[in-house]
Amino acid sequence: MGDEEGVDPPTDFAPDSSWPLPVPVPVPVPGGPDSVSDTFNYFFDWDSAMLSEFEGNLQPGHTEEIERFDQLDRTETRPDLAGTFSASESFAGGGGSCVSGSVTSSNPGGSTDVLISNPSMSSSSSEDPPEKSTGSGGKPSEIPSKVKKKGQKRIRQPRFAFMTKSEVDHLEDGYRWRKYGQKAVKNSPFPRSYYRCTNSKCTVKKRVERSSDDSTIVITTYEGQHCHHGVGFPRGGFINHEASFAGQLKHPHSSPQMTGYLGTLFPQEYVIDEKETMAK
DNA sequence: CGACTTTGACCGGCGC
DNA sequence: GCGCCGGTCAAAGTCG
DSSP: OGGGSSSSOOSSOOTTTSOOOSOOOOOOOTTOOHHHHHHHTOOOOHHHHHHHHHHHTTSTTHHHHHHHHHHHHHTTTOGGGTTTSOHHHHTTTOOOTTTTTTOOOOOTTOSHHHHHTOTTOOSOOTTSOOOTTOOTTTSOSSOOTTOOOOSSOOOOOOEEEEEEEOSSSSOOOSSOEEEEEEEEOTTOSSEEEEEEESOTTOOOEEEEEEOSSOTTEEEEEEESOOOSOOTTOOTTOOOOHHHHHHHHHHSTTTOHHHHHHHHHHOOSOOOSOHHHHHHO
16 A cells, blocks of 8 residues: 555665665776765675665665664775775665664654654754754854754765766756755865755755866765655666666676666766776 | 755864 | 864745
8 A cells, every 4th residue: 555655665675665876886086086085985896785785675684784884984084994895784784864873664654754763864854853952052042044953963874976977967867856055175176066855755965076087077976875766766667877877787798788778868978887997 | 936056154073 | 273174054046
């Protein structure tokens, strides 16, 4: 009945519902801008990662993995970790937003709680600020025009970044995004745009910026994980090029169809096999 | 009219 | 302690 009527995420992380976030092509940014290099410090064995994700989703233990992954994310700048994580460890917990923290919930009856359950979700929840009361004691209740939830430490969600060669900054990925900010980044002539999933129950965010090294390369960093289907998203269907992208990665050398598919949907010149391209 | 983008300001973390 | 910088907010503007 209603448990899978489209809007609500299925009870649990079914492979077709919670997208393993796009595709973190393991691209070591060449000389990378410090702002992103940390993200790229991870070198996933994406093949395994994807498999792990799909297979592991249904396992009850993924909760722990999520937390673990979250920790990994926080260790970001540890080069020693690069290439050390096995995909199953690092990606299986790709979970983020909708589960972060406590997880999942899966709340068969309603997905709403899922979001709120995350104590660390300080940044978002803008939709329904429960009570930012934390006033932190510093600010007078006098309406600080821009009062933020203080006192709460911002814990980042697991992030995945990938580079795509494209002329457009904002690539279609099957989800609707609302831009909530743009900032000039240091060491880069290009601004960085901040997007948030328009789904009120979803706190996934993504940053989009162009590589200062190669302006044709768009660096997209996802934070969190969708807990809903993309727009017009047929269950299990790949409409999202990033998802397709993922599929492509699973068969980097034997999926000509996917390549064609991508080409059809997205005229831009996407670099699918960046492992090769960037490796040069 | 609602949804989305733009943009300036604010806040917190971090390095010096 | 101070300043820089990334990230976010929210008012105003734009568009369909």
